[in-house]
Amino acid sequence: MSRSRSHHLDRVVSVANQIAGIEMRPLYATTFTLALILFTSSCLQVTMVAGSAFCSSKCKVRCSKASLQDRCIKFCGLCCEACRCVPSGTYGNKDECPCYRDKYTGEGVRRRPKCP
Known part of the structure; x- marks a missing residue:
């Protein structure tokens, strides 16, 4: 604390x-x-x-073509707050932000990327 x-x-x-x-x-x-x-x-x-205007604006761009925008913006915002970066574009480019790229949820067969 x-x-x-x-x-x-x-x-x-x-x-x-x-x-x-x-x-x-x-x-x-x-x-x-x-x-x-x-x-x-x-x-x-x-x-x-x-509170983060930086994350909000970056995630709006990142999620602009997502079919489930509210979910995309929520998880993008969580990842952005933790990593302080969001990859450019609407898909891919995760190598620009290794922290964002390396966040996963689930274990074993259910393991999948956490950040959109």
Whole structure:
């Protein structure tokens, strides 16, 4: 966990404990704190995944001729966020981005490329 995220979570716990006060039983305070942490971390994750204009524009080009564009854009975006690159064109050219090329899903007979 990164230092800034850890600091953020510590601060959330501190605020939650202040809100809970002394009157609230420890079980309720703990439950409230955990719920607050889960809520804030899920909001951060959505923001991080949807936040890259670079990946969005590259994946729109990459998936422009795909028959299942929503699925193509989703997996292209995941691969782009991890690799920070997307091969040019609508198909092939994966040698331009080895990380993108080497991502696979499944095992054995079901092993197939993860990135479109």
